[in-house]
Amino acid sequence: MTKHVELPVHLRKIAHVFVDESMQDSPIARRVRKQLIGTTLENIPWTTVSPDSDRVEFDEGDAQALYLKEYKGKFLRFCPGTRAYHCCGYRIIHIGENCPMACSYCILQAYFQDRILKIWANQDDLFKELGDGFGADPNTRYRVGTGEFTDSLALEHLTGYSHDLVSFLNDYDNVVLELKSKAVDLSWMQATKRTDRVLPAWSLNAPIINEQEEFDVSTLTERLEAARTCAQAGFRVCLHFDPVIHYPGWRTGYAEIIDQIFEYVKPEDIAYMSIGSFRCMPQLTPIIANNFPDTNYIYNEFVPGLDGKARLLRPLRVEQFSFMVDRLRSHGMDKQLYFCMESTEVWQEVFGYSPSDFGGLGKRLMAQAFGE
Amino acid sequence: MQLSKEIITASADSIDDTGSHLFWRSNANESLSESINEFGQAAPILASKSDTGFKLIAGYSRLSALRQTNQLVLVRMVLDADDRDMGLLYLADNAHRPLDDGMRLAALRYFQPISDDKTLKTDILPRLGIKPKSKDAKLLLSWLDMPDNWQAHLAAGDVPLAACTPLNRMSDQDRLAVEPLFAGFSWSRSNAVNVLTWLFETSKMTLKPIADILQQSGMTNILQQGLSPKDAIARLCAAAKTARYPELSSLQNRFDRAATGITAGTRWRMVQPDNFETGGAELIIQVKNETQLKKAVEDLEIMAGVPTWREIWTLGGKND
Numbered sequence: 001m002t003k004h005v006e007l008p009v010h011l012r013k014i015a016h017v018f019v020d021e022s023m024q025d026s027p028i029a030r031r032v033r034k035q036l037i038g039t040t041l042e043n044i045p046w047t048t049v050s051p052d053s054d055r056v057e058f059d060e061g062d063a064q065a066l067y068l069k070e071y072k073g074k075f076l077r078f079c080p081g082t083r084a085y086h087c088c089g090y091r092i093i094h095i096g097e098n099c100p101m102a103c104s105y106c107i108l109q110a111y112f113q114d115r116i117l118k119i120w121a122n123q124d125d126l127f128k129e130l131g132d133g134f135g136a137d138p139n140t141r142y143r144v145g146t147g148e149f150t151d152s153l154a155l156e157h158l159t160g161y162s163h164d165l166v167s168f169l170n171d172y173d174n175v176v177l178e179l180k181s182k183a184v185d186l187s188w189m190q191a192t193k194r195t196d197r198v199l200p201a202w203s204l205n206a207p208i209i210n211e212q213e214e215f216d217v218s219t220l221t222e223r224l225e226a227a228r229t230c231a232q233a234g235f236r237v238c239l240h241f242d243p244v245i246h247y248p249g250w251r252t253g254y255a256e257i258i259d260q261i262f263e264y265v266k267p268e269d270i271a272y273m274s275i276g277s278f279r280c281m282p283q284l285t286p287i288i289a290n291n292f293p294d295t296n297y298i299y300n301e302f303v304p305g306l307d308g309k310a311r312l313l314r315p316l317r318v319e320q321f322s323f324m325v326d327r328l329r330s331h332g333m334d335k336q337l338y339f340c341m342e343s344t345e346v347w348q349e350v351f352g353y354s355p356s357d358f359g360g361l362g363k364r365l366m367a368q369a370f371g372e
Numbered sequence: 373m374q375l376s377k378e379i380i381t382a383s384a385d386s387i388d389d390t391g392s393h394l395f396w397r398s399n400a401n402e403s404l405s406e407s408i409n410e411f412g413q414a415a416p417i418l419a420s421k422s423d424t425g426f427k428l429i430a431g432y433s434r435l436s437a438l439r440q441t442n443q444l445v446l447v448r449m450v451l452d453a454d455d456r457d458m459g460l461l462y463l464a465d466n467a468h469r470p471l472d473d474g475m476r477l478a479a480l481r482y483f484q485p486i487s488d489d490k491t492l493k494t495d496i497l498p499r500l501g502i503k504p505k506s507k508d509a510k511l512l513l514s515w516l517d518m519p520d521n522w523q524a525h526l527a528a529g530d531v532p533l534a535a536c537t538p539l540n541r542m543s544d545q546d547r548l549a550v551e552p553l554f555a556g557f558s559w560s561r562s563n564a565v566n567v568l569t570w571l572f573e574t575s576k577m578t579l580k581p582i583a584d585i586l587q588q589s590g591m592t593n594i595l596q597q598g599l600s601p602k603d604a605i606a607r608l609c610a611a612a613k614t615a616r617y618p619e620l621s622s623l624q625n626r627f628d629r630a631a632t633g634i635t636a637g638t639r640w641r642m643v644q645p646d647n648f649e650t651g652g653a654e655l656i657i658q659v660k661n662e663t664q665l666k667k668a669v670e671d672l673e674i675m676a677g678v679p680t681w682r683e684i685w686t687l688g689g690k691n692d
């Protein structure tokens with residue numbers, strides 16, 4: 001009897017593949033087929049979606065579907081930051097939507113209320129649009145990432161998407177790509193020619209948040225080990241504390257993970273590190289309560305912020321930020337630290353300066369991304 | 373099921389009016405009794421044959437009025453009616469009545485054991501004036517899972533329909549703790565939902581049972597003060613909100629004190645506009661003529677010199 005190989009844990013709920021008729025012979029579709037051979041998912045059904053279908057229906061409880069789709073929209077986008085807070089100015093390369101992992105705080109639950117993992121399989125169209133954009137002026141620099149509407153690496157084992165993207169971007173010196181993930185898959189490394197144009201990035205959190213609020217994800221140690229592997233290979237990495245959760249015992253938890261970071265990487269290995277307090281559209285809170293009934297951190301002093309999102313009351317945020325920044329500074333971190341979507345007041349209170357003092361956050365991060 | 377063409381007469385005592393399908397039974401009101409006394413019974417009641425006589429299907433109030441005056445009853449016979457038919461006929465015969473949430477719940481309680489969920493939602497709810505996909509439909513169906521004592525509170529009008537959402541999230545013990553809040557007062561929808569939600573969320577936030585929160589927040593004490601319902605509800609709401617948002621409430625109290633100190637004796641009003649996201653304050657005034665405007669400017673100049681402003685601007689900040 002043939003013994004089937006288990007896929008990584010975050011891919012094991014995939015129970016069906018849908019593929020647009022026009023994408024059946026795409027490199028992505030061929031790769032997914034190949035990667036499933038010999039695995040426990042070898043025999044899951046494949047359904048071809050005709051051009052007449054306006055949507056795919058899939059509802060099989062906890063199971064997920066992978067949909068290889070011909071995407072007709074814009075691939076290169078601006079991050080949907082608001083003016084009320086300082087945005088990092090990151091540009092999004094839109095490669096798909098939804099995530100196979102389950103984190104209680106994830107905004108994707110509100111964006112996508114189905115269990116269909118969409119991948120834009122028309123990579124030629126993507127590369128054409130990116131080539132037109134990035135090639136128009138080699139002196140215009142871009143800091144881009146794929147981890148906004150999906151996790152950059154969660155489906156990499158099946159699709160090899162980041163590998164292809166890294167390979168494509170090798171020809172564009174004016175682009176730095178950040179691969180933001182909670183999974184560990186370093187297969188994209190083989191495609192890189194310049195280690196200074198890719199920034200592998202992992203989210204970090206307090207250990208208890210990782211254990212109780214993030215499901216089917218890698219452990220914090222696995223992420224830090226991967227970061228160390230990248231640093232040893234010559235890459236600089238990014239680490240993101242987002243969302244920082246205010247829970248009883250948060251000081252101990254965040255101190256522990258901050259201290260742990262520097263057992264694996266040195267401050268100079270880190271291109272930049274963001275810190276962002278948990279915030280959400282008001283409609284996400286009942287979704288979290290419903291999807292994760294044991295989750296308690298949503299019951300805290302959240303108030304409508306300047307952008308209408310629910311945010312932890314400012315003194316509570318500042319208290320957490322100050323603690324974390326002091327701890328990170330004690331390990332030698334300083335200018336690489338920034339806040340994701342915070343106000344001038346909070347920057348001033350915690351760092352003693354605000355982005356306008358150094359010409360804007362986007363500008364600083366661009367320079368740091370390019371190693372200046 | 374069929375209705376007979378003929379109308380017969382029967383004595384009121386031969387008609388059994390205890391069927392569970394008579395879920396909105398109420399005795400005859402004064403105007404119905406007067407009308408029957410003046411004109412007689414204009415519309416027959418509906419009944420079916422039973423082993424002992426007749427079984428009332430619809431017309432409880434008319435029957436009770438006729439029984440009081442010992443009159444014969446005009447009856448139209450219902451043939452081959454099962455439990456569902458009897459309930460639907462009763463509903464149809466009472467279609468003129470204004471419905472409240474307690475009545476709707478009583479009807480749903482009757483139909484629930486004899487209907488599947490889909491029928492209850494798509495057939496029965498519209499007969500009760502509720503759209504199947506509406507928020508009220510969801511709430512009413514949720515009430516069916518609530519304990520009998522809480523269903524009785526809804527029927528009595530003590531608790532609004534929307535309270536079901538926070539109540540459903542509570543444990544039996546927590547629901548028991550909040551029940552006294554609804555014993556003597558009639559709550560508005562928003563106040564009830566807010567207070568229950570704040571209590572539930574405070575319990576989750578502090579990992580304490582709601583009984584402890586009621587005690588520590590002073591809400592138990594407020595209930596025992598013999599206040600008017602309006603005052604009691606206002607204080608209960610304020611206490612629950614303070615328990616839920618202790619830091620925000622503390623900041624707001626300090627802001628209000630400082631703002632009052634600055635604007636005292638003037639027509640200016642000061643508010644914190646953004647939940648302390650910034651250290652800003654908004655000053656508001658309404659002026660109707662030049663004199664008032666001049667005075668407002670003079671007051672503003674005097675207010676600008678008050679040292680309390682520093683407290684306003686630093687509230688919630690690191691140097692607060």
